[in-house]
Amino acid sequence: MEHSGKHFIAIIGGSVAGSEAAYMLAKKGFRVVVFDQKNLPYGKIEDGLPKWHVGLRNKEERLIDERLNHPNIRFVPGFRLGQDATLDELANQWGFSAVIIAIGAWLDRKLPLEGIEKFKNNGLIYQNDLLFWYNHHHEPNYKGPYYELKDGTCVIGGGLASIDVVKMIMIDLAQRALKKQKGIDIDIFTFEKKGIAQILEDNSTSLRELGVKGCSLFYRRNAEDMPLYPRKGDSPEDLPKAKQVTEKLLKNYQNKYLFQFEPRCIPKEFTEENGKLTGITFQHVQIENGQLTETDEHLHFDTEMLISSIGSLPEELPSIPYNGSYLSTYGEFGHRVKGFDNVFAIGNVVTGKGNIVDSKKHGREITSKIIDDHFADVTFEDPMEEKYFNYFRKVESETGDRLDDLISELESSEAHSDEEILFILKITQKLQEKVGFDGDYQKWVDDHRPVRLEEAQNLSSKK
Known part of the structure; x- marks a missing residue:
């Protein structure tokens, strides 16, 4: 695919909001690097959705895989902001046109x-x-x-x-x-x-x-x-x-x-x-x-x-500005991170809504097109599972709203030089090599996906 002006975008966090942002940008022709602190980018789908939600978990993780396995997206697992690089380094020294923070809310209130x-x-x-x-x-x-x-x-x-x-x-x-x-x-x-x-x-x-x-x-x-x-x-x-x-x-x-x-x-x-x-x-x-x-x-x-079980807050990571327990943001929709012109925040890191529930969103409601395009065959016996599903779709919808202005800015701004692109490619490759990742996304997630209880108990056919 042709790259739009050779812009490179960094996204911190690869779960629902991060993967949706990466995929939307990649489809527009932008190059994207997705950094995630864990080996797998699934976030609370993997660690916070009880393991009996087998069908929903597998469907959501496959969707994230389909997004992140795009040729314009480079995945960097095992990345710790503040240890492997600071926000200032990503935004001002490594050459990214923009940095999007989508780390979610993991700290128990x-x-x-x-x-x-x-x-x-x-x-x-x-x-x-x-x-x-x-x-x-x-x-x-x-x-x-x-x-x-x-x-x-x-x-x-x-x-x-x-x-x-x-x-x-x-x-x-x-x-x-x-x-x-x-x-x-x-x-x-x-x-x-x-x-x-x-x-x-x-x-x-x-x-x-x-x-x-x-x-x-x-x-x-x-x-x-x-x-x-x-x-x-x-x-x-x-x-x-x-x-x-x-x-x-x-x-x-x-x-x-x-x-x-x-x-x-x-x-x-x-x-x-x-x-x-x-x-x-x-x-x-x-x-x-x-x-x-x-x-x-x-x-x-x-x-x-x-x-x-009274809710979650964003984890306070080094080099990210906070206002009390929440990310410090500014702008009309509160999605630019204070102290930076090119750093944006999406998802639960802004709202602090860490539980997988409906939260107040800044953009449009979920559209029927998202449902029709990707989930026409989904039915729910359990209203709680439907709530989880609707939450994921709302995060995607909000992500689209927040990216509209960013994409417009990038398309009209000066692109990277070949030297800047080469630097980003080299430094992110070193981070991949540090954790043993050879660049094959699907092989990596298949190799690192944990043993499922239903598989360990030979119950897969029942799910």
Whole structure:
């Protein structure tokens, strides 16, 4: 393909937003280098989407592969901003016409409970850490932390990911108890699809008989306020329907996976004994005109394990300017990074919406063309999976909005010289060689894709 004016663009982060930006630019004829801190560019699709979402995960990862395997795109895995190069080096010294930051939001928001951090990974587990362990601990070369999920776990959250968290816990508890008490071994994929209640009924038992208390989800608002239903529009008529359907969906999930739900609860303090977490005390709140008001009522929940699922923030990387917890940006749409004329930000690194949920976007809503072109055969049995799917499409749509102005600027600006292009090619090749990447994208991702649990258990045909 002919290159448009020989412009070279750097993109930091290769997942949904990064790969979409790279592909759009590559189709326009621009050369693109995609830097990713991991060996694989899939981000939360790989590490934050629970492993029972086999079909959705595979579809989204194939789409990223199709984008990044473009002849105008050079992939650099294992790249750490601030270690391998600074943002200033990429933007001002290496010769890139523009740098696009698409690193997402991976840092768990701290639980606002004074003193609770002393129990981290020993009573307190954060959502992103838990999901990474859950998705990868079966792998032969897994080297991360290990967790043993405990009966009576307390989950604080209320977003889409918190439902996945309670499902993970309940499936794990029921699976282990059924095997230990009854000698019945059922895989997690069957548990997730059929539901715990149905499996226990099929085997003439119950959580009570198995000695399982289960886990409880505590949320600061009402069930109807949870973001579970994929709203089809923003009209006044949509909100009441969304609330009604959301409340019904939550009840259906409770009936299927047998977890408890406690609304209008805010954590206020914890109890401990001999350095071990023993419980959480919650304060009940009232909701008036959308505002939370504390009451005099309290609820104490005895637990040895607390999981925080209250959202994520962008990871603060060296050489990137931040405004508090978020990337520092400016401009009409807030997508230029402060201190630079040629550095832009897209995706969750701007909004800080790290959970895979609908977030406030700066551009147009998802278009039917994206669905028609790429996903005409997609159907959903689970509204939660549809929410994940819609989120990915919205990120793509927003990415297109943010790139329109950038492409116009680049097409009218001075192009690289041959010497500048040669320098970029050489220095990025050295970074590829540093991690053993020979430039064959598809071979690289095939070689580094982790062992899937469904493959390890010979269950691929069931997925």
